[in-house]
Amino acid sequence: MIEEKKFSKYLTDVCLSELCRVLEYKAKYYGKRYIQIDSYYPSSQECSKCGYKNEGVKDLSVRNWLCPECGSVHDRDINASQNILFEGIKKYVKELI
Numbered sequence: 001m002i003e004e005k006k007f008s009k010y011l012t013d014v015c016l017s018e019l020c021r022v023l024e025y026k027a028k029y030y031g032k033r034y035i036q037i038d039s040y041y042p043s044s045q046e047c048s049k050c051g052y053k054n055e056g057v058k059d060l061s062v063r064n065w066l067c068p069e070c071g072s073v074h075d076r077d078i079n080a081s082q083n084i085l086f087e088g089i090k091k092y093v094k095e096l097i
């Protein structure tokens with residue numbers, strides 16, 4: 001069972017790595033910019049509305065959460081995707097300055 005988990009994690013890492021490689025290649029091919037954010041960025045834990053960091057969202061079983069600061073209700077994946085977009089825009093703007 002442990003070997004299956006290790007192999008599954010390996011496959012996930014390889015697939016993500018390959019996806020990133022292809023995205024970077026295609027972006028360059030079409031003259032677009034490829035920006036990769038830190039893989040340890042806590043995209044699921046931060047409120048995309050106010051920036052509050054909710055440590056209780058680390059558990060993958062938590063699919064929705066309520067921000068205690070601003071009252072926003074977040075779908076884990078949608079919130080994470082918005083945070084990743086904002087983080088990418090921040091990196092892009094920093095590169096321009």
Ligand SMILES: [Zn+2]
Pocket residue numbers: 047048049050051052067068069070071072
């Ligand atoms: Zn909030």
